[in-house]
Amino acid sequence: xxxxxxxxxxxxxxxxxxxxxxxxxxxxxxxxxxxxxxxxxxxxxxxxxxxxxxxxxxxxxxxxxxxxxxxxxxxxxxxxxxxxxxxxxxxxxxxxxxxxxxxxxxxxxxxxxxxxxxxxxxxxxxxxxxxxxxxxxxxxxxxxxxxxxxxxxxxxxxxxxxxxxxxxxxxxxxxxxxxxxxxxxxxxxxxxxxxxxxxxxxxxxxxxxxxxxxxxxxxxxxxxxxxxxxxxxxxxxxxxxxxxxxxxxxxxxxxxxxxxxxxxxxxxxxxxxxxxxxxxxxxxxxxxxxxxxxxxxxxxxxxxxxxxxxxxxxxxxxxxxxxxxxxxxxxxxxxxxxxxxxxxxxxxxxxxxxxxxxxxxxxxxxxxxxx
Numbered sequence: 053x054x055x056x057x058x059x060x061x062x063x064x065x066x067x068x069x070x071x072x073x074x075x076x077x078x079x080x081x082x083x084x085x086x087x088x089x090x091x092x093x094x095x096x097x098x099x100x101x102x103x104x105x106x107x108x109x110x111x112x113x114x115x116x117x118x119x120x121x122x123x124x125x126x127x128x129x130x131x132x133x134x135x136x137x138x139x140x141x142x143x144x145x146x147x148x149x150x151x152x153x154x155x156x157x158x159x160x161x162x163x164x165x166x167x168x169x170x171x172x173x174x175x176x177x178x179x180x181x182x183x184x185x186x187x188x189x190x191x192x193x194x195x196x197x198x199x200x201x202x203x204x205x206x207x208x209x210x211x212x213x214x215x216x217x218x219x220x221x222x223x224x225x226x227x228x229x230x231x232x233x234x235x236x237x238x239x240x241x242x243x244x245x246x247x248x249x250x251x252x253x254x255x256x257x258x259x260x261x262x263x264x265x266x267x268x269x270x271x272x273x274x275x276x277x278x279x280x281x282x283x284x285x286x287x288x289x290x291x292x293x294x295x296x297x298x299x300x301x302x303x304x305x306x307x308x309x310x311x312x313x314x315x316x317x318x319x320x321x322x323x324x325x326x327x328x329x330x331x332x333x334x335x336x337x338x339x340x341x342x343x344x345x346x347x348x349x350x351x352x353x354x355x356x357x358x359x360x361x362x363x364x365x366x367x368x369x370x371x372x373x374x375x376x377x378x379x380x381x382x383x384x385x386x387x388x389x390x391x392x393x394x395x396x397x398x399x400x401x402x403x404x405x406x407x408x409x410x411x412x413x414x415x416x417x418x419x420x421x422x423x
Contacts, residue, residue, distance in 0.1 A: 058189045058201040061094055061182070072200070074179040075099030078148075078167065080107050082116075082124045083233045084132045085218055085225075087184070087211040091204050092137065095182040098202070102143045105170055106130055109150040117420030120219055123236050135232045146170060157191070164195040175199060184208065223311060223418045231307060238309035239417055240302070240345075241410055242318050244387070245352035246373045250399065254352065254406055255316040261407065264310035269317040270298040271325065284329055291326045292336045295319045299340070311414060312347075319344050320387050324377055341384055347423040348413050349387060350406050353395035390423070 064071045075095045081088055096102045108126045116124060130147060137143045148170065153162030168175055180200040181192065192201045205211065213228040222237060229237075241258075243251045252269060259266035271283070271294045279285040298319065305313040319340040326334045354370050381388050392409050394402050417423050 058186060058192075058203050060206075061098070061202050061204040064098060064202070070100045071098040072178060072180040073100050074176050075102040075202075076105065076167070076170070076179060076181045076199070077102065077183075078105045078107060078181065080112065080215065081129050081133060082112070082120075082215050083218060083229055083237075084129070084136065085211070085213045085215055086228050086230065087205075087208065087213040088215070089136060089230065090211045091182060091184055092143070094204050095180075095202070096140060096143055098182075099180065100142065102140075103170060104133060104137070104143060104145050105167075106133060106145070106147045107150050108147060111151065111155065116219065118422035119222075119237075119417060119420050122422055128236055132230070132232050136230055160191045160195045167196060167199075219420070221418070222420075223414075226311060234309065234311075235306045237311075238306055239312040239347040239413065239423060240306065240315060241312055241348045241350065241413075242315040242346040243350045243352060243406075244317060244321050246324075246354050246370065246377050248356070249352035249354045250356055250402065251352050252316050253399075254350070254394075254403060255314045257403060258407060258410060259314045262310065262312060262410075264312055264314070265305040265308040266314040267298070267301045267305045267316055269321075270294055270301055271317065271322055283325065286325075286329065288326065288330060288334050291322055291330075291334050295322045295337045295340050298322065299344075312410065315346070318346070320380070320384055324380055327380070328373060328376060342386060345386065346390060347417070348410065349391040350409070351391050351393050352402070353393060355395055355397050356399065356402075 075098060077092050077095050079088060092102070092104055106129055108129070113121055113124060126147070130145065133145045137145065148166045150159070150163070150166065153159035153166070167181075171179075175196075175198050177198070178200070179198070180202045181196070182202045182204055184203065184205050186203050186206050189201055189203075192199055208214070211228070213225055218225045218229055226234065243255050245251050255266050255268075274290065274294050274297070275281055275283045275286070278290065298317070302313075302315055305315070319337055323334060323337045323341045326337055354374055381391075394406050396402055396405075413423055
């Protein structure tokens with residue numbers, strides 16, 4: 053095929069197996085959307101080999117919202133691409149550093165050299181570059197005339213989305229980003245407190261109300277299955293297993309999260325029980341607790357009636373357990389940084405306070421702020 057600028061994807065010949073030996077898709081993928089995936093998929097069907105180049109530079113990232121500066125890192129964007137296209141053997145994911153060239157539309161000359169650099173300085177004859185922008189046509193014609201410019205869904209009628217639209221209104225376009233991206237944007241809300249403070253009920257209620265995932269307290273499951281429902285029989289190594297497995301369950305829940313996931317207890321709570329029953333810190337669990345991060349921690353007070361569920365044993369010592377818990381909060385400042393106390397005897401009021409706080413945090417996050 054002779055070099056031309058441009059050709060529409062829908063007009064490519066249909067009487068040959070592949071339209072091009074080599075293809076190229078270039079983008080920031082900040083974040084990758086189903087529009088990008090549609091573009092790359094179409095390019096992959098038209099080429100024997102396809103290279104996807106992720107452009108990155110510090111200038112772009114510094115201009116983004118606090119939320120996006122945290123999420124749209126080089127590693128995250130490369131991970132998303134490699135995750136989505138991991139099972140496509142003829143797609144190669146690379147990156148190009150645009151730090152030292154002017155921003156679009158003034159950086160065409162430097163950009164052209166970066167593109168040639170992908171191929172060692174010389175682009176193979178007959179290579180096609182795929183984009184959704186006819187506006188790029190003159191730039192390719194002037195600076196990269198050796199490329200065939202193939203335009204896919206320029207009007208964005210097939211998948212009406214862009215990365216800019218996602219950054220400007222994340223939740224409106226939540227369903228148009230893949231799950232690996234949603235996982236990195238989703239918020240983690242952890243509910244902590246001493247026993248019989250309503251943690252589990254609140255976590256399940258909020259998750260079902262917002263249609264999202266949640267994490268059960270793994271320590272409870274472990275006690276039931278391993279030590280005959282008597283947590284006083286746990287050893288120090290058991291607490292470490294509980295903390296590690298609980299973190300794994302958090303990761304699984306994040307992958308299924310609808311904007312937010314709710315977590316019943318954490319490593320801090322596990323360390324609390326270790327100190328309560330073993331009378332000393334567990335260095336491994338303490339280290340996990342010191343380094344865990346959540347977007348919001350709801351601390352459930354023990355104002356409600358203590359209920360014996362077959363596992364709980366501290367009904368007569370609530371003041372002592374609360375003192376230990378509160379003393380530990382001073383030792384673990386990361387737990388207090390984004391903590392909100394949910395107190396009062398009335399269950400309805402407690403739940404209403406919690407959900408109002410969660411919705412406020414979600415609104416703040418959707419506006420682009422770092423929670």
